[in-house]
């Protein structure tokens with residue numbers, strides 16, 4: 001089967017976001033040059049932390065075992081996310097997933113699960129960007145994926161405290177396929193880590209639904 005992206009590439013070829021040469025959205029030279037492994041830190045407080053483990057302090061509000069990050073949200077990493085979410089170029093999910101793949105540690109009973117995008121955003125873009133990344137990540141790593149969360153759109157209170165934001169987000173998420181969640185290690189997949197409210201709420205909902213362990217992989221963290 002011809003993949004839609006390779007088809008589009010023939011009609012409207014990309015140029016590399018790094019060097020501008022015609023070809024893939026991120027050529028292998030730029031990918032190697034710009035994306036070195038970043039130092040593992042706790043995403044909550046940014047202190048160095050083995051295997052990106054969430055530290056004991058941060059776990060009080062971010063109940064995940066680890067949140068693995070592939071890049072700082074700047075330069076080409078930011079351009080890739082922008083290209084995917086705001087220019088709606090699905091091909092950007094390719095290099096993003098490829099760069100995230102090395103962060104997936106597979107074990108028995110592990111499932112990838114995308115953070116569901118707000119329905120209004122999906123309608124705007126015509127696709128769910130986190131689902132798109134997850135599908136590709138699953139293909140690269142052979143770890144199966146499932147959409148275990150549904151998202152309702154509620155009115156968001158801007159400027160709320162972190163705790164309030166997490167509570168609001170918790171009401172937006174609903175666990176589906178409970179039978180699939182019980183006893184599993186669920187790895188949440190998202191593009192950018194900003195406040196952590198979304199991941200925190202999603203993890204809480206999954207834990208309540210019986211997940212044995214919840215961790216996450218995100219492509220980039222704001223510096």
Ligand SMILES: [Zn+2]
Pocket residue numbers: 016017018019020021026027028029030031
């Ligand atoms: Zn390049």
Ligand SMILES: [Zn+2]
Pocket residue numbers: 042043044045046047054055056057058059
């Ligand atoms: Zn921390």
